[in-house]
Ligand code: SF4
């Protein structure tokens with residue numbers, strides 16, 4: 254394969270011109286952010302009473318967002334650091350996308366805590382009076398380190414590309430050229446400069462891994478260090494780290510799919526990138542399911558009364574719908590979607606006898622699923638291991654979903670990337686839900702019973718203020734990411750330009766799968 | 767007395783029942799003033815702190831409103847001011863001090879404070895003063911003497927030893943410094959439920 258002169262031009266295309274669609278998109282995001290800013294103003298004016306939070310459920314979706322964003326920030330670390338250290342060369346075109354997710358997710362996730370605070374203007378008290386015995390201080394230090402580190406880690410490998418922008422985009426507006434010129438730091442691309450840069454990147458790659466692990470560990474310890482049932486668990490550190498990498502990969506796959514489509518990056522983001530990351534996602538999914546099982550099974554088996562209250566809420570109580578949706582559609586289904594098309598190698602037979610029956614079977618399965626999923630949980634309100642109804646219900650749901658999956662298999666095999674992307678979306682939704690389910694049910698069942706309080710004080714439903722700010726946070730994340738991709742090449746140019754040679758010399762990328 | 771904002775219960779009376787055989791009993795829960803206080807442990811700015819005399823207080827001028835202490839307290843003793851509390855002129859006339867906790871303000875955490883200002887004057891805390899059933903004793907554990915509303919002073923250790931006193935959820939290692947005497951020789955019928 255010879256060097257195609259056009260391949261790199263694709264990467265400069267988004268930097269050169271902005272379409273009307275782009276402005277419309279940005280305007281939409283800005284509108285959402287503006288609305289969220291208004292919601293935050295209302296919250297500052299009237300106090301946190303405008304949220305659904307009260308003394309029992311005192312943390313809600315702000316905390317959920319916090320953990321979620323810090324979670325997807327692990328995309329960058331995994332892809333760029335772990336894969337770099339292990340020499341998986343196929344990662345090259347996706348490193349920058351991943352690192353940018355890290356930086357922007359941290360920039361959005363960190364402030365979610367500030368939004369949750371009763372006195373955000375006293376933030377500096379954390380520095381003035383900070384006490385190291387508080388896990389919040391651990392979080393502050395570790396997240397601040399992570400932001401600094403990942404900014405450097407995003408920036409360093411960008412220098413040669415910034416120099417290219419400086420040299421190639423000479424007709425860009427003056428402020429843009431100024432940014433490129435300043436940030437490129439006089440990069441000329443000499444041997445010595447290259448050597449130094451590569452050393453710097455290599456050092457950062459190693460340094461950033463423990464920081465990333467520490468970040469999500471201390472996030473989990475905010476919960477783990479309290480005496481609350483459902484939180485006070487020794488596996489929370491690793492459980493959260495695995496969950497973070499898991500959701501990080503899913504977020505990255507989503508970003509890849511979108512960029513590929515919008516910026517026409519098919520030449521860079523090939524099927525193999527989706528497939529490799531899809532396999533990694535599958536592995537993390539299985540590890541996460543394993544952690545989830547081990548967490549809940551220990552609680553079930555131990556039969557501690559305080560634990561049982563939380564489990565009852567999850568399995569059959571107020572959160573049953575969210576919990577089972579998360580487990581079945583968010584964790585198990587993606588595992589099959591990511592795994593089955595690889596495992597079952599029988600060629601799809603479009604002319605098989607079942608074709609005629611297929612719609613009926615599918616509808617039947619859907620009906621079973623709907624009836625079972627929405628039927629009343631069980632006759633008795635309390636959860637009992639021996640009661641059969643939940644088992645029957647569970648089984649029929651699983652069978653129904655399994656049937657649907659089986660029917661969908663030929664389609665999934667024909668559209669492998671779409672399948673992976675859909676699985677990623679499901680996983681991201683499930684991981685947001687998972688964080689919600691970690692936080693809120695535990696607050697529903699404190700050690701000292703809830704007695705004689707109005708119903709709203711003991712239950713939680715996010716208000717429009719919380720939803721608006723949440724929407725604003727996501728819009729802000731997308732906006733920052735979009736602007737970044739409009740400003741800088743979203744695929745590392747200098748790291749991918751050698752790739753085609755490697756491909757010529759025996760497909761090195763494939764060898765590293 | 768404390769101008770406690772609506773919605774907060776610095777001392778909340780629960781109906782407790784230890785098992786399905788025993789009768790229920792009323793269980794007033796102030797802040798336990800834990801000696802190994804989980805709330806003070808987690809506060810990131812030292813707004814919640816334990817004094818040398820063992821009283822756990824909250825500095826509302828330093829509290830950032832993160833509510834981590836609420837998460838840490840196993841007794842549910844803490845409340846957050848979700849909105850600006852309604853004020854009275856007397857309350858606003860007072861100069862804020864950590865020993866009073868008022869004038870109250872939004873966005874901070876509050877709880878029962880064992881009335882350190884009254885202790886300074888040698889008086890019983892407000893709850894003990896108000897308990898006309900003489901059920902609440904208050905005193906200094908080191909001096910080993912506690913006093914109730916009727917002015918009866920007894921030895922703390924003797925009281926606990928003879929009447930089988932216990933503290934609540936001791937097994938969590940919080941070392942609560944509020945003790946309970948189990949019901950015996952009831953004068954009034956046990957609460958139902
Ligand atoms: S009862 Fe709660 S608020 Fe009071 S000292 Fe103990 S942990 Fe702190």
Ligand code: SF4
Nearest residue numbers: 809829830832833835
């Ligand atoms: S809410 Fe206030 S008192 Fe409680 S932990 Fe946070 S800063 Fe400390």
